[in-house]
Amino acid sequence: MGGPSRATPHTTSRAAVLDVIRAAGTISRAGLVAATGFTGATISTVVRALIDDGLVRETGRAESTGGKPRVLLQLDHGARYAVGVHLDPMGVTYALTDLTGAVVSRVTRADAGGDDPAAMVARTARQVDALVEGAGVERDRVLGVGLVSATGGARPLPSMRHWAHFPVAEELERACGLPVVPGNDATAAALGEYWSGGVGETSVFAAVYMGTGIGAGILVDGIPYHGASGNAGEIGHVCLDVDGPPCWCGARGCVEALAGPAAVVRAARADAGLARAAELGAAGAGGADGGPTDGPGGGGRAGRSEAAEFAAVVRAARRGEPTARALLERSARYLAAAVRTLANVMDLDLLVLTGPGLAVAGSVYLPAIRSELEGAFFARASHPVEVRLSASAATAPAIGAATMVLQSRLVPLRPRVRLPEDLSESAAPAPR
């Protein structure tokens, strides 16, 4: 019989119950039955297990609404903690969150992680220890460390090729004595915005992240959309000109090659007056020039990262340099078109602009993106897409990295139901 050997994906009842309790704050067993659709028996069993694990506690009774008062449940905030680490050329941000994703403590080190992986791992492990001890949290309550970057936690910078074979996660795990969950900074940024409660009711939500490159993290009902290989949301390679300049990805006219931070900096450097006014450094080796043989745009050289150079161009525009302003407005037009494509393909209802690039240049990019979406969607009588600047651009990826640990250690999505070959059995004739 036809059809691929796979059933519908689904999560555990434990996951659903824990998530509803987190979202509600306090809720009764009856409330959980109504919210999840599970039977009272299932809810009782799941809640009992969560209480036994110390994750949930009974916290009081709902004011009687006629019937007998109902016992309320809530997460035991301090039952578990997680650390999130965001490796970014602009610096490394650490966040310690409780079971609810609320930030207990955080710190940023203006340090791209250096160029020596072993040293970076040692430094990171020391910082994690300091963060946990400083907050007075019992170490055995820390579930693990989420490690995110533009390269999925593997390297602070895409251009650090010599890191490619260095097992950062494994080494950090050894150094910290804690499980390490690696991830993508754009997806972590989306999770951070979501768990921080900043996005409210939304079904399909994307965080557009502009750091050295451009990416997007996508959540569907709060669950990261990963795609077939964990590379979903690659809007940096949305094509905006079939005859455009070659991109390192092998294609032409990608938004990153046309208008990403590295492209803006490249154009600014090409303008002697602007380069001087913005105090840009000379183009360096490594990933800085974003050419076809290069990794994702920038930051590979010693000295200022591409993101820092981009910030310098933004400052020049703020000071009134017309060429700097024009470069950013052109970049914003292109990014707006790429974002419209993302909104069309994924059918988003909310978009948050984040990452260091958009944190410094949001005043230019936000209006361009809003007007692009309003024009297109109004005419099609489609629903509006809300666009916001992140209120926590600097810390959202680190918070999201911590929530990745909470999700993976407490409420793992049940592995997609697969049908092993050996389960498809050949029938012997039925007894007559």
Add this chain to the structure above:
Amino acid sequence: MGGPSRATPHTTSRAAVLDVIRAAGTISRAGLVAATGFTGATISTVVRALIDDGLVRETGRAESTGGKPRVLLQLDHGARYAVGVHLDPMGVTYALTDLTGAVVSRVTRADAGGDDPAAMVARTARQVDALVEGAGVERDRVLGVGLVSATGGARPLPSMRHWAHFPVAEELERACGLPVVPGNDATAAALGEYWSGGVGETSVFAAVYMGTGIGAGILVDGIPYHGASGNAGEIGHVCLDVDGPPCWCGARGCVEALAGPAAVVRAARADAGLARAAELGAAGAGGADGGPTDGPGGGGRAGRSEAAEFAAVVRAARRGEPTARALLERSARYLAAAVRTLANVMDLDLLVLTGPGLAVAGSVYLPAIRSELEGAFFARASHPVEVRLSASAATAPAIGAATMVLQSRLVPLRPRVRLPEDLSESAAPAPR
């Protein structure tokens, strides 16, 4: 506490079990436990209910593998049926499928559905009756009728504005005496390919559908990805030129405006020699010219639909008309870039080209799309994306429409878990 009031989405255990049995063909209860991760008790309960409903039957025993032989289960193919109707300007296709989505009978009427909604509904109802009776299927075993088109089942052609307020689904329901499930033809095409077993193991699969317009249907693990408002996969409005021609959607440089079938026909008409050679009709009123005031490209006039005119251009190219060939190759370049964007954003692992437009012109579009994806993904060392021409372009949407009925009537996705405001209760101090 932060976080939106919503838990993770999940489907019923009945859905998962039914889908695993469908995919396996035959499987034992032990196999179901292993495949779904549910307990033996849950499986027994669910299977019992499915047998009582007559959907599943015990079919024999697995050859003994040491232990005692296990009873095998399979869907009762003939227990339920569904009808799928695909309204397309090229004609209306009807398919009757059994419980497994296998086609029992199908027919195509070369008839765009006419211009009178009431007459179309009456004609469709008569055809559904004839199909069911002709196949000797008991009517009370037919679950319903899936009705799909470029406008979500509402109208055969986007340009039929006077249909906008005609309740096609409700009227057809009345005329047939069967529930009608309306849907989008691109999503139905993807479901049809999936249930027909043509796509095999795939996690994120898209069917790119080119009819009068361009769209994509996306399945994640076999479940349609709808987005926030059911409009996901709108690749017709992927921007490929920020300074491009205005699109009816309100934006500029959309692939549909640059290179969709209507744009190709428009360009062909502008070339007197080619228009003659391809025997194109003059541009008509209504949706034919795809201008900004118009609905999705084409087909609004009496006489040949835009899709038929596009087919005429394709035939001219086959006969060696260089200008026709050039127009199609240019269109293919643009569509390839849009498809690369779709593959990047959704992280696809399989793509099937379907719909009347790609069925007639696949020999031009397939190589262009393949080379575009190979170039881009190879350089990024990402996984390859397999691209195929549909083997059942003509019937996939109708089959998918029928499977929409099977899905919605037998294994409805449990509504997304929401947390009504009134479930979030205020805590009274816990008794000490």
